[in-house]
Amino acid sequence: MEAAYPIQPELDRTFAALAHPVRRAMLLRLAAGPASPSELGAPFRMSQPAISRHLHVLEEAGLITRERSAQWRPCVLHKDPLLEADSWLMEFRRSWEERLDRLDGYIEHLHETSSDIMQKEREDGREHTNG
Amino acid sequence: MEAAYPIQPELDRTFAALAHPVRRAMLLRLAAGPASPSELGAPFRMSQPAISRHLHVLEEAGLITRERSAQWRPCVLHKDPLLEADSWLMEFRRSWEERLDRLDGYIEHLHETSSDIMQKEREDGREHTNG
DNA sequence: AAGTTATATAACATACTAGTTAATAACAGC
DNA sequence: GCTGTTATTAACTAGTATGTTATATAACTT
Numbered sequence: 001m002e003a004a005y006p007i008q009p010e011l012d013r014t015f016a017a018l019a020h021p022v023r024r025a026m027l028l029r030l031a032a033g034p035a036s037p038s039e040l041g042a043p044f045r046m047s048q049p050a051i052s053r054h055l056h057v058l059e060e061a062g063l064i065t066r067e068r069s070a071q072w073r074p075c076v077l078h079k080d081p082l083l084e085a086d087s088w089l090m091e092f093r094r095s096w097e098e099r100l101d102r103l104d105g106y107i108e109h110l111h112e113t114s115s116d117i118m119q120k121e122r123e124d125g126r127e128h129t130n131g
Numbered sequence: 132m133e134a135a136y137p138i139q140p141e142l143d144r145t146f147a148a149l150a151h152p153v154r155r156a157m158l159l160r161l162a163a164g165p166a167s168p169s170e171l172g173a174p175f176r177m178s179q180p181a182i183s184r185h186l187h188v189l190e191e192a193g194l195i196t197r198e199r200s201a202q203w204r205p206c207v208l209h210k211d212p213l214l215e216a217d218s219w220l221m222e223f224r225r226s227w228e229e230r231l232d233r234l235d236g237y238i239e240h241l242h243e244t245s246s247d248i249m250q251k252e253r254e255d256g257r258e259h260t261n262g
Numbered sequence: 263a264a265g266t267t268a269t270a271t272a273a274c275a276t277a278c279t280a281g282t283t284a285a286t287a288a289c290a291g292c
Numbered sequence: 293g294c295t296g297t298t299a300t301t302a303a304c305t306a307g308t309a310t311g312t313t314a315t316a317t318a319a320c321t322t
Contacts, residue, residue, distance in 0.1 A: 004174040004175065004176075005152060005153070005156040005174050005175065006152060006155075006156065007152055008152060008155075011152075011155070012150050012151065012152060013150075015146050015147070015149040015150035016146070016147065016150035016309095018146040018216075018219070019143050019144075019146035019147035019150060020143065020309095020310090021136060021137065021138055021139060021142075021143060022136070024137075024139075024142070024219065025136040025137065027223060028222070028223060028226055031223055031226035031227040031229075031230055032226055032229070032230050033230055036268080036269090037268075037269060037270095038267090038268065038269080043135040043136050044135065044136065045135075046311080047311075047312065047313080048268085048269075048270090049269090049270075049271080049272095049311085049312080049313085049314095050310070050311055050312080051269095052269065052270055052271085053270095053309090053310075053311085054310090055269095056270090057309090057310095066269095068318095070268090070318090070319055070320065071267065071268045071269070071318060071319045071320065072267095072268065072269085072319095073268080073269060073270090077227075079227060082220060082223060085149075085220065086217075086220050088149070088155065089213060089216065089217050089220070091159070092158060092159060092162055092213065095159055095162035095163060096162040096208075096210060098162075098163070099162055099163050099164055147279095151279095151280085167298080167299090168298075168299060168300095169297095169298065169299080177280095177281080178281075178282065178283080179298085179299070179300090180281085180282080180283085180299090180300075180301080181280070181281055181282080182299090183299065183300055183301085184279090184280070184281085184300095185280090186299095187300090188279090188280095197299095199288095201288085201289055201290070201298090202287095202288055202289045202290075202297065202298045202299070203289095203298065203299085204298080204299065204300085
């Protein structure tokens with residue numbers, strides 16, 4: 001059976017990665033250029049393994065890759081997932097603005113009928129209760 | 132002691148809210164106008180309490196408010212947190228582009244010195260190891 | 263070879279997430 | 293006041309996230 005709504009695991013991981021202040025700070029730092037884990041971890045009072053795990057989350061989200069240069073593992077930013085996140089926000093904005101466009105007509109409509117916005121809800125709602 | 136990096140719990144909650152496909156779908160639906168929990172939950176094969184909890188997450192993130200109209204609790208979108216999320220992405224993009232601007236000069240620099248990008252890392256790194 | 267530095271992994275504790283079913287609350291309409 | 297509808301809350305389970313300390317791995321240094 002097909003899902004009735006978009007399943008986007010990459011977008012899930014991207015937004016989840018952005019939901020932690022340490023990882024956001026790391027990404028901002030990486031926007032300026034590659035950096036080693038120790039440099040990325042320096043601003044945080046947090047153990048070295050914790051930093052390593054945050055980098056792992058960023059890597060799983062496709063936001064960075066870790067390369068090798070001697071004992072350093074410089075992290076390089078990949079911004080494609082962020083573009084995807086941005087696309088979602090743009091799609092949202094588009095829907096929002098479409099709605100504003102429709103509002104003009106809707107306000108006209110209100111002048112002619114009841115202003116109880118839930119009336120339509122009641123009429124439409126019967127066909128799709130969950131249980 | 133002050134944190135060495137920006138702590139933004141609202142942004143944390145916003146991105147975390149966006150990290151679930153059901154909640155993203157709900158927000159897109161709400162961009163078109165208010166809706167009841169049952170309407171919002173209709174597309175998903177998921178119990179009604181689960182829907183209610185997702186709405187709670189959106190409410191905690193400030194993305195919706197739940198009003199009362201008889202036994203219905205119409206959900207209304209508030210897009211301010213999404214604007215904040217968008218701002219973060221814009222800040223990121225700004226840093227990214229600043230970096231590209233600097234790259235021109237950097238490439239000049241490479242022609243004069245070693246191309247081992249980690250050399251600088253080694254020199255800078257000593258003063259801030261964690262542990 | 264032995265020591266140091268940089269980083270990752272293992273093992274663990276704790277908290278949070280996301281789902282379930284069952285119970286409860288608020289309201290509409292007969 | 294009973295009954296059905298809408299929605300939330302309670303109690304629980306399973307899985308994931310985030311931190312810790314201890315240990316392992318890899319590469320440079322002497």
